[in-house]
Amino acid sequence: MADFTFHHGGVSVPSLDDAIDWYGRVLGFELERSFYITEARSKTAMVRKGQLRFELFEVEDAAxxxxxxxxxxxxxxxxxxxxxxxxxxxxxxxxxxxxxxxxxxxxxxxxxxxxxxxxxxxxxxxxxxxxxxxx
Missing domain, CATH: 3.10.180.10 (2,3-Dihydroxybiphenyl 1,2-Dioxygenase, domain 1)
Known part of the structure; x- marks a missing residue:
C-alpha cells in the first residue's frame, strides 16, 4: 500500500482577504503563500498552523x-x-x-x-x- 500523510483541506470562499483574516483571527492560521490558478480563475492562498494547512479559493463567478x-x-x-x-x-x-x-x-x-x-x-x-x- 502506498504511504501518504494529510497535506491540506480546501474551501471556496467569496472573499480571499476576508477568509485569510478569519482563519487567522479565529483559528490562528498564518498566510503561507498566495497565488493565482489560471485554469480555475481563482485567487488562492495557503494558510498554515503548524502542520495543518487550508487552501482558500476565491473563484470568479462562484455560486x-x-x-x-x-x-x-x-x-x-x-x-x-x-x-x-x-x-x-x-x-x-x-x-x-x-x-x-x-x-x-x-x-x-x-x-x-x-x-x-x-x-x-x-x-x-x-x-x-x-x-x-x-x-
Whole structure:
C-alpha cells in the first residue's frame, strides 16, 4: 500500500482577504503563500498552523454555499466532501474561546460516543472540532 500523510483541506470562499483574516483571527492560521490558478480563475492562498494547512479559493463567478450545506445534519444528505475535523482537548473551553471571537457555532453534540462541535467559517463552510472521550 502506498504511504501518504494529510497535506491540506480546501474551501471556496467569496472573499480571499476576508477568509485569510478569519482563519487567522479565529483559528490562528498564518498566510503561507498566495497565488493565482489560471485554469480555475481563482485567487488562492495557503494558510498554515503548524502542520495543518487550508487552501482558500476565491473563484470568479462562484455560486454561494447553499443553505442546506450550512447545517451538519442536512449537509450529509448530499453526497460529496463534508468537512474537516480537528481534535481538541476541552470542548467547553474551545466553545468559550469561539464565543469570545464571535465565531458562528453551527452545532454542538454531546453523546456517549464523544463530544464536539461544528463552526462555520466566514463563507459558511463547516469545520468540526472533536473532544475524544478519555481512554
Amino acid at each position: 454561494p454555499l447553499p443553505d442546506e450545506r450550512r447545517h451538519p445534519p442536512s449537509d450529509i444528505r448530499t453526497h460529496g466532501n463534508k468537512h474537516v475535523a480537528f481534535r481538541i482537548a476541552d470542548l467547553d473551553a474551545f466553545l468559550d474561546e469561539m464565543r469570545a471571537k464571535d465565531a458562528d457555532i453551527a452545532f454542538v453534540v454531546r453523546q456517549a460516543y464523544g463530544a464536539g462541535c461544528f463552526i462555520r467559517d466566514c463563507a459558511g463552510n463547516l469545520i468540526e472540532f472533536v473532544e475524544e472521550p478519555a481512554a
